[in-house]
Amino acid sequence: MTSEALPGVSLTSAPRGSEAQPLRTDVAAFLGRLRRGPIGAPVRVESWNDVVGAFGPPPGTPGARDPQDGAFATPYALRGFFENGGRTAWVVRVSGPAGTARARWTVGPLGGFPATRYQVTATSPGTWANGGRVAIRYQASTVAGPPTVSVRVHVPGEPPEAFPGLPLPEAADRLTASRLVRLVPDGPPPPPGRPGPISVSWDLTLAGGTDSAPTRGAYEDAVAVQAELPEPALVALPDLGTDLAGGAHTDVVLALLRSIAPLHDRLAVLDVPPRLSSVDEVVDWVGTLAATGDGRLLGCTAVYHPALRTPAGSGLRTVPASGHVLGVIARLDGERGAHHTPANAVVLEAVDLAAAFPEPQQVRLFDAGVDLVRCTRGRGLTVWGGRTLSTDPRTRHIAHRRLVHLLVRAVRRVAGPLVFDVNSPELRLTLVRAVTSVLLSAFRTGALAGARPEQAFRVVCDDTNNPPEQDPGLLVCEIEVAPAVPMEFIRLRLVLGQDRGLEVIEA
Structure with a gap:
């Protein structure tokens, strides 16, 4: 939703509908802390204005009440994503146990209301609504029409909202258009036929909202939510390093990688936890992740460092680099394609690095698998590096991984409708033609790579990988692809099974 505010009034309009597009590889998912908004439920946003509308202004906004003293970074990471060319993101607000601010409104025996009492509640849990004021004015029926109620809402840091002339039976439903409050009946209906005064006013104050830092379980729930979304191809957790430490942090990272590795269609971009101040600590932390020895997991994650200094209010704020880097990746995706390395590109909406490393330390970080953001004379801040944490040449390069992600998404689109077709020569031909068109x-x-298509890829779906004795409910299609540079083949194996759908396996 978009909103325009004048003193005392807020005009709100719904955006045009937009459907998820699973073939895109520039859509990001952000899991982290935000000022307000639904907890644990994914919200699709297409601009910074959408973010502010759904989750409130970023920390540091004058007059706003920020949970945990405004220590969260996800809003600034989202702003960096959109400022750097990102177009679409899914956002999952992560929080520990939280209470919702509310106020009781006692209407009394006024005729026309569905209930004698109501709860005026904030639209989402958190301290953000504490101190919010809700002014309600009842106006009896006149020659102009039946009785009405007008509602004005003012929450610190938020544009004020006004809902004039609401019909009494529809007041609760009409207030669902508010970003800030809801009206919930909380009492019996009034006695019929009892006359009331010409007008009555109530001034309510919201209170009781609480916040707490996210737990490991809250992050793992958010990880599971993003894995169910078909559209995101990039994932970031900007607040994870602040909220969790040690084994809990590592467990969430591994849970994320285990959730996305089988999908073969998305990349996680991690931030170095801010508590790690020295290069030795960073190298040890990366080594902890690499110690899993699972190239399949390490091949779907990249680490970018150091954090950035970005404008915030009248000063600067340190923000993890992941959001800005995802914006750069999304921008290059649109300009050049998913198969281009997200490196040597300028980072916008940031003015400095949070830490500067001399060249020997940069070399150590590079050798450990960390991709750097550097400050280059004459160019400003640039992304410098496009590698995953994997040491396997087949899964080391981000450009190759994202090419696989694009191919897997495209192949799913063409092969998915064929799952329940009868295994026959006609089905094999149809599948080969569809996959070949994608390649x-x-x-x-x-x-x-290659001067001709036959040098660039090969699709096999015949008796060699579908022998007569094979289960007739399965159809196997093998794909070999040579990415542009360096020349390392990528092998995909498609299995169509009438009892298990479409399965993509990277050989």
Whole structure:
């Protein structure tokens, strides 16, 4: 929703509808702390204004009440994403146990209301609504029409809202348009036919909202939510390093990687926890992740460091680099394609690095698998590095991983409708033609190597990988792809099973 505010009035309009597009590889998912908004439920946003509308202004906004003293970074990471060229993101607010601010409104025996008492509640849990004022004015029926009620809402740091002339039976439903409050009946209906005064006013104050830092379980729940979303191809957790430490932090990271690795269609961009101040600590932390020895997991994550200094109010704020880097990746995706390395590109909406490393320390970080953001003379801040944490040449390069993500999404789109078709030569031909069309498109954009298509890819779906004795409910299609540079083949194996749908396996 978009909103325009004047003193004493807020005009709100719903955005045009937009559907998820699973074939895109520039959509990001952000899991972290925000001022307000639903907890644990994904919200799709397409601009910074959408973020502010759904989750409130960022920390430091004059007059706003910020949970945990405004220590959360996700709003600034989202702003960096959109300022750097991102177009669409899914946001999951993560929080510990939280209470919702509310106030009791006693209407009394006024005729026309569905109930004699109501609870005026904030739209979402948190301390953000504490101290919010709700002014309600009842106006009896006149020659102009039946009785009405007008509602004005003012929460610190938020644009004021006004809802004039609401019909009494519809007041609760009409207030669902508010970003800030809801009206919940909390009492019996009034006695019929009892006359009331010409007008009555109530001034209510919201109170009782509480916040707490997210737990490991809250983050793991958010990780599970993002895994169910078909659209995101990039994932960031900007507040994770602040909220969790030690084994709890590592467990959440591994839970994230285990949730996205089987999907073969998204990349996690991690931030170095802010408590790690020295290069030795950073290298040890990366080593802890690498100690899993699972190239499949390490191949779907990248670490960018150091944090950035970004404008915030009248000063600067330190923000993890992941949101800005995802914006750069999304921008290059639109300009060049998913198969281009997200490196040597300028970072916007940031003015400095939170830490500067001399060259020997940069080399140590690079050798440990950390991708750097650097300050380059004459160019400003630039992304410097496009590698995952994997040491396996097949899964080391972000450009190759994102090419796989694009191909997997495209192949799912063309092969998914064929799952319940009868295993026959006609089905094999249909599948090969559909997959070949996807690969030809990638070849024409320069994503694949070779002067001719036959040098760039190969699709096999015949008796060699579908022998007569094989289960007739399964159909196997093998794909070999040569990415542009360096020349390392990528192998995908598609299995169509009538009892288990479409399965993509990276060989």
